[in-house]
Amino acid sequence: MLTALNKEGELFTLSGDMRNRVPQLRKHERFFCPVCKEPLILKAGHVRIPHFSHRHHSQCIETASEPESPRHLQGKLDLFEWCRSNQLAVSLEHYLSDIRQRPDLLVEKAGRQFAVEFQCTPISVQSVERRSLQYLSSGIIPIWIVGGQPFHKRRANDMFEMTEYLWSQTMRNNGQTMLAGYEPESGRGFLLTNITPYTSRKVFARLHQWPISKIKYPFPSFPARTNFPYKNWPDEKMNWIQQKVRYGNLMRDSFLRAVYMEGSNPFLLSPLIGLPVKYMESFISHPAEWQFFIWSDCLKKLGTGKNISLKYVNYKLRERISNGDIICRTLPLHDENQWEKSVRDYFRLLEELFYFQRAGKDLYRMIQVIPWPSHVEEAKLWDIDIHDTLINNSG
Template sequence: MLIAAMDDGRLISLVSPDFTRSELNLLRNRKRFYCPVCRSPVRLRLGSKKKWHFSHHPKYPCIIETEPESTAHLSGKEDLFQWTKANGRTPELEHYIPEIHQRPDIYLPGIHPIALEYQCSTISEEKLHARTCGYMSVGIRPIWILGGARQKKIRCLARLSGFESQTIQFSNRNAPSHPFFSPYYVSYYYPAEKRICFAGHLHPVSKTMYITQEINHMIPSARPHQLIMPALPFSPESFKQDWADCKRRYRLSVPSHLSREEYWLRQQAYRLRMNYSGFPSFVGLPHRDYIHFSLPPCLWQMWIYFVMTHSPPDLWLTPDMLMRTGKIGGTETVFLRRSLPLCPKRSLAGVIKTYLEQLVKLNKAEGKEGAYRFRASRIAGDLPLDQLLKQDRLVLDSLERVHGQMNK
């Protein structure tokens, strides 16, 4: 908490350079401070290790549920406040919104108001979802910026676990016409380095791991509108290599721990007498909208492959028919939706249709009046692993080439 009211009603902000430590000490001795939301007394903290801040007395907790603020959080919140102000905005620190009983870190008023939330600590998925929906219910666009310490990377892969995946945003910036371009991204801020990082072009390869391409900006050279529409250069060649490498590891790895869904799929492959690791290369195709499924493309597309391969050759399957299959338990399915409250919703049947249309473009399936079936002559049997690995990359080139021909 960086703002409080004095007993004469005036607001005092600790991000303002108007006060020295000596002046604040005098005020602390002469005045009492109150939370501008709940009017409970608060204490002014002027330590040397942590950013100066106000805190509620344990006996007088605020009516708004808040998390303890770390040094990194206080510092980042101050940086983002000063940055938006320096770029012509009129930010309000810890502005209280009574209709929803929420107080964003930074509120940017305007025709399209914005709530900036700088999240360094771990919170529950339910709490983040509720706060996001709260802002949206009163016409405020929430933007979640994760603390830099939360960024977890392994080569080209980013891990987004727990609530972090719910901070994924969708950019409306004009995108190049490319079949693997993705407008989905997350934002990070490193206060010690004064650096904003956008991890963009997110493509899921597991429940929590995503292929990504990053771009970094030092905060003096960044602009607030980039939080909504960042410029995210895309390298198709890098992406295709990263995607093929992930499929290679998936085929070759000996899993030490299987998710319930993957264990179930392996059981189905065994029951159908199919080679689980020998799935054809058109299983596990990328597309921007596949992020809306909780499971990665390799898994839910494998189930579609199982169903269509073992259906009568004259049976045409619609996306809705496929949606009704793949039940693992009472409510669990391979077609479970990922929670993306900040992104436009996509019909899951429409996402399946996108995949089936990719199969049509690759000449592996045929479509008729919204229904699909495999071209039996185009579905090869088990191939040697080295050939499958080569085809995993070649199938991406084929999709890219067909897309380019259709857009000429």
């Protein structure tokens, strides 16, 4: 903790010049927890920056988060000073009694409040979701900043790996998915933008970094989804299918089971199944999985000239989600039921490829039968042809 109450009941923050007065403060001042009012210990050493700590056996809810790492203490202090340099009204470790939360920073700008959480160690996705929803229920916008670089592993120039923990802290801004990070050791801020999944862990994204002193609050804006590598998608989809077939279990894998029960082959799926679409990060399941279930549950028996509503498609997908056949991703800072937007964009692509025609606000008419390849070479050629069309249309 970097904040405490003094004996007069005033809030005291260990920032700036105050940190140089620690020896004198330890001798002549007493400090108390702003939450439970218990006496605190003012600690200072050669490794960790000066901070307050509860005594052993404290029952305060704040002790659940102690001890804080040197990175966390330094990082939130840096972010506090950064907000002040941006002329923002900011409080460090302000306790929100209504929701029993104490964000690292509480920032006010243009009449809106932001709870900034600087998270240095992984916590459960459920914890991120719970805390985020508590802030949102109070009209406070949560912003999560990863301690360090905002990805699990870098695989190539624009290819990264992300865990579900990192996914849960992403936000939507200017039509794209992004994740922020800060590295106190170097004083650099990071922003991963245009995050688009190849698989549940592998993503295409752009990494930006600057000294924190060069960043304006909250984050710079970038064009949404620029230069997505459609040309790589067929190979990435084929790699995913190969891994699925090699390691999948028919007893537990409803997708593989459904494909084989249809008398089909995972390597001979229609080229219209597994298309990359907007908002597909809403699913942990690969697009090939949920788009196959759309075909089997909704489109397989639909004849040319017949209509289908997105409301019906979403209803059937919701059944699959409830049964565990399709897995949605926990994204508390994104729109609710965002996966429905992904379904809408899928039908927009089918319309763009001249297989469906818009027949109403949420109504589509099939104008061409969905093709299925008869052999692997034909499947590859169709995949390449369709994705070449997507590349040309996106340009």
